[in-house]
Amino acid sequence: MTAVPVIHAKGLTVEFGVRRSVLTGRKAGAVQAVSNVDLTVDRGETLAVVGESGCGKSTLGRALLRSVPIAQGRLEFMGKDITELEGDALRAARHQFQMVFQDPYASLNPKMKIFETLAEPLRVHTTDSAATIRERVMDMMAAAGLAPDFASRYPHEFSGGQRQRVAIARAVILRPDFVVADEPLSALDVSLQLQILTLFRQLKSQFSLTYLFISHDLARVFGFADRIAVMYLGKIVEIGTAREIYAAPAHPYTRALIAAAPSPDPARGTERDALTLRGELPSPANPPKGCRFHTRCPLAMPVCSEVEPQMVGLGGRHAAACHLVTPG
Ligand SMILES: Nc1ncnc2c1ncn2[C@@H]1O[C@H](COP(=O)(O)OP(=O)(O)OP(=O)(O)O)[C@@H](O)[C@H]1O
Numbered sequence: 001m002t003a004v005p006v007i008h009a010k011g012l013t014v015e016f017g018v019r020r021s022v023l024t025g026r027k028a029g030a031v032q033a034v035s036n037v038d039l040t041v042d043r044g045e046t047l048a049v050v051g052e053s054g055c056g057k058s059t060l061g062r063a064l065l066r067s068v069p070i071a072q073g074r075l076e077f078m079g080k081d082i083t084e085l086e087g088d089a090l091r092a093a094r095h096q097f098q099m100v101f102q103d104p105y106a107s108l109n110p111k112m113k114i115f116e117t118l119a120e121p122l123r124v125h126t127t128d129s130a131a132t133i134r135e136r137v138m139d140m141m142a143a144a145g146l147a148p149d150f151a152s153r154y155p156h157e158f159s160g161g162q163r164q165r166v167a168i169a170r171a172v173i174l175r176p177d178f179v180v181a182d183e184p185l186s187a188l189d190v191s192l193q194l195q196i197l198t199l200f201r202q203l204k205s206q207f208s209l210t211y212l213f214i215s216h217d218l219a220r221v222f223g224f225a226d227r228i229a230v231m232y233l234g235k236i237v238e239i240g241t242a243r244e245i246y247a248a249p250a251h252p253y254t255r256a257l258i259a260a261a262p263s264p265d266p267a268r269g270t271e272r273d274a275l276t277l278r279g280e281l282p283s284p285a286n287p288p289k290g291c292r293f294h295t296r297c298p299l300a301m302p303v304c305s306e307v308e309p310q311m312v313g314l315g316g317r318h319a320a321a322c323h324l325v326t327p328g
């Protein structure tokens with residue numbers, strides 16, 4: 001028997017700015033930020049979601065945590081349908097999900113000492129005694145690489161990297177089943193990025209966590225993620241293990257993202273078939289017909305502007321949606 005995945009989404013769609021015309025009753029002005037996405041996140045894995053700015057990564061992450069309305073599709077958490085969960089039931093489920101943001105300063109209360117910042121979720125969601133809460137907070141601080149005397153300080157007294165450690169500690173202290181980290185490295189310089197990645201890795205093994213890790217930087221997640229999902233204009237266009245995607249990226253968009261990244265491996269600089277991205281990301285309010293990538297794809301064929309490609313399995317856990325891809 002295979003284990004129940006932490007997250008299972010089927011046909012997930014999120015729309016913003018939908019208005020209904022008074023005259024015709026038709027929907028107008030809708031942006032489908034996430035469009036018909038199927039996604040499974042297994043217990044204990046790190047699934048990275050990558051893609052350019054505006055492609056819907058954050059919206060997908062928030063939809064999986066039920067913090068934006070789901071327009072269509074179905075969402076299961078630990079095998080239970082939570083698509084329609086509301087009110088107290090949704091609030092109760094929430095402490096099993098946590099989010100870490102790009103800007104830790106914005107996600108921490110500036111008036112709260114670090115001890116209070118970490119103790120608050122325990123007070124709200126557990127019946128732990130004051131002594132147990134103190135112990136759990138101090139243990140969590142140690143696990144997050146924060147010195148004990150930081151407990152009585154305020155967020156503004158810390159550097160960006162330390163603040164991100166506090167934000168991560170707060171997200172993890174309730175031992176959530178699912179953590180969405182939304183570009184948690186982008187506000188940090190490169191050496192701090194590596195330290196925070198190491199912290200994510202350590203906490204994952206210590207607390208058996210499951211991550212959805214959002215990044216615009218495909219190169220950064222290769223060594224960190226178990227699987228990678230590549231998004232383009234609200235859709236997942238390729239998914240696979242980090243190894244499958246690194247060794248044999250199948251979708252022209254993924255190949256363009258790899259070619260655009262500075263490569264630590266000079267042999268890859270001359271990419272077997274380097275593809276460059278041209279033009280701007282089209283507006284998600286008016287996505288191109290057929291393959292959404294056809295307006296920028298160097299390999300586009302006439303069929304691409306007419307017929308939407310479906311996900312094709314490439315063997316293993318690898319799949320991509322492109323008319324040039326043949327089943328493996
Ligand atoms: N609350 C909102 N109201 C209206 N439109 C929104 C809202 N949030 C996101 N969008 C739109 O949905 C699309 C996807 O946005 P989203 O923030 O999910 O992308 P992203 O991939 O996270 O981008 P970035 O890398 O810049 O964070 C964009 O066109 C964005 O303008």
Ligand code: SF4
Binds near residue numbers: 292
């Ligand atoms: S379906 Fe066509 S346009 Fe889309 S990625 Fe494949 S080749 Fe390019």
Ligand SMILES: [Mg+2]
Binds near residue numbers: 057058059182
């Ligand atoms: Mg985002």
